[in-house]
Amino acid sequence: MMSRRKFLGSTAVAGALAAAGAALRGASAEASESRTFEVTKTKAEWKELLTSEQYYVLREHGTERPGSSPLNKEKRQGAFRCAGCDLALFSSDTKYESGTGWPSFYAPLDNAVGTSEDSSFFMARTEVHCRRCGGHLGHVFDDGPPPTGKRYCMNGVAMTFKPAGAA
DSSP: OOOHHHHHHHHHHHHHHHHHHHHHHHHHHHHHHHSOOSSOOOHHHHHHHSOHHHHHHHHHOOOOOTTOOGGGGOOSSEEEEETTTOOEEEEGGGEEOOSSSSOEESOOOTTOEEEEEEOGGGOOEEEEEETTTOOEEEEEESOOOTTTOOEEEEOGGGEEEEETTOO
16 A cells, blocks of 8 residues: 555656656757748747647647547558648658557658657657658657668658649
8 A cells, every 4th residue: 555655755756757758848849949941930820820739749749649640541642741831751652550559651751851869758769850841740760661670650640641643
């Protein structure tokens, strides 16, 4: 049985860890916002353009719930595009089922994404962002399939899908 003292102590530790993670995530978001990208908008302009969930992921470096994106089941030929600036990011030819609950790809299109070090939540990961607007897309890991061995684990809400041949 847990004593009141242990409970309060563990609650305080959990709260401190959560606050530190939020601060680190905020610092990461501010750092990417301070970079110069081809497409730039004010906070108000992004909020007007994007849904609240898109804004949370793309501009605040959030993460959508696993399995929540309809893009997980997208099987048509076409391109996955940035929901912020409409840049083509990934071809459907590189999409695969990773079992993670997020749309996954083994390679981005040429000159589509940028990466940076993400050390939020006490982990070292490589963040993937849109090279044109800086929108946070997800992370890349070294456990993907051939030919690259990479798993670009993307937030579906950060992207749209345009079928091949669509105008």
